[in-house]
Amino acid sequence: MAVFDREMSILLGTPGAGDLDEVVRALVEWRQEGASMQLHSGDVGFYWQFGPEVTAAALRTWSREGRILGVGLVDGPELVRLAIAPEASKDEELARQMADDVTRPERGVLSAGKAHVEALWGGRFRELLQEDGWELDEPWIPMVRDLSGPVAGSGLRVEVVGPERVDDRVAVHRGAFAGSKFSVERWRAMAAGTPYADARCLVGYNDQGDAVAATTVWSAGPGKPGLLEPLGVHSDHQGHGYGRAIAGAAAAALRDMGSSSATVCAEGSNAGAVATYRSAGFQPQPEVRDLRRVG
Template sequence: MTTLTTPTAARLAGITRTLSEWQTADWKGFLHPGDLGWNSMAGAEKSAADLRCWTADGTVVAIGMFDGEDLFRMAMDPAALDDDELARQIEADLTSGRVLPAGTVTVEARGALALRKRLRARGWNEGEPWTPLRLDLRTPVPAHPRDAALRVEEIGLDQADDWISVHWSAFKGTPPSSDDRRRLVHRWTTMATGPFAHLAHHLIGYDNTDQPVAVTTVWTAGDGRPGLIEPMGVHGAHHGNGYGTAITLAGARVLQQHSASAAVVVAENSTAGALATYLAAGFTASEPVTDLIGSVTQRHP
């Protein structure tokens, strides 16, 4: 029998261990412990409340995480990806409203063959493609022409403001307001000291004038498992200088130092710049994957 639960914060360590064990060499681009870490900016209690776990015979076999109100991101035990009976139960939970809110929702279930088949048969549509990318860390990480021009440091809490400023510029394009800066530094600090902090390494790249120009965070999943790059960004005033590739490779080296088997990331196909950055860093692209978009008509009581 399969049961569905929302875990407490006390269960986060165990869930992280389970999810780490699912990060295999043939990584499908599904939920990684680093995704839980990046989602933990509101604290441990909210992180736990965003999760759903399916358990069979006392063992967690599937994990889902709300990333916002209408995006549900999943991972499954690799041995259960084509288990139709488990997929039937998860499909029922997702489409009945026991998990998802009423309205149009998106489910990220990369590699979950049986579940994806069931949702498509129900009429769910495929969304925009994303490409999983992987850099093998069993050999030396390649050098890049901009490596010498970028001084990279692994930072602590005292440099959160610099990290936030670069990240905001990379994704928003404008300087953060004072209120935004205070709020974001608080959230970043919560994440960097939270239940997933031991998995994370936060990097800033400085140019030859000591200006912070690029950032990334990389997340380990244990020795011999893929480590995630999430996020990576370059300050809006410094695009086109190769800093994205250089900071990506610096992150890969940190993962290699912590015994990761590979550095992995998923890039949206519509963001050509991100794809180009990872390919320039020597990552190998897998077949694109899509999320599934459907409608839930009512909320289960």
């Protein structure tokens, strides 16, 4: 793992492909029921579609004495998505170093000019960025479904994706997200990644046998919150309740995998998505906001 040594004890690093399992283990360990939503191992798992080398190059770690305390996924030159160890939320040194690193382009996290930081927990790091002129961005609505009780059937025939259903999984994704370049090859790369060992892709079929909806669910292990990322309904089949059905099926799959809850974060401006998840038993939590720097 390449690290950038400075006088402070917090070290910023970029992992190599051989370090990815260590980063994923940290993200899994940090998932706790009731904690703020943040970068999930499933987010890294979905990014793995680009291959382990590219995934590693997009990650940043902040460590003290060899222990990872923060992880960032650089999702393009203008966005970094962050997570920190729960006990580090009030760590002043970590907060200051992370704020310095995401603000200064020479640190290799974000480019100069317009930028976004997804750091959805409260604490000193956000305070420091706002003191430096970063502004609150558009709201997100965390949605949570408790999985302590049974999950009713979705009313949609849902199949777990294996090699024989990858074409359907890809077709639904591309039909749901305009401009997507998701492909069979990218699915295979994602499925070969470490996080996918605790994940499932689901495809829903209507009464005519058409693949109409799909999602990927990511477990962080028994007793921890799981994640839906992504979830979509093919544009040719929207408006029939298939989004609610596949969200319910996702919750059922995560319960089968031992997850304590199913979580997803919807854009506050996307009232349809929020309503869909609510209809599937997901409860909205207080809104959270990214931070942005205007270029």
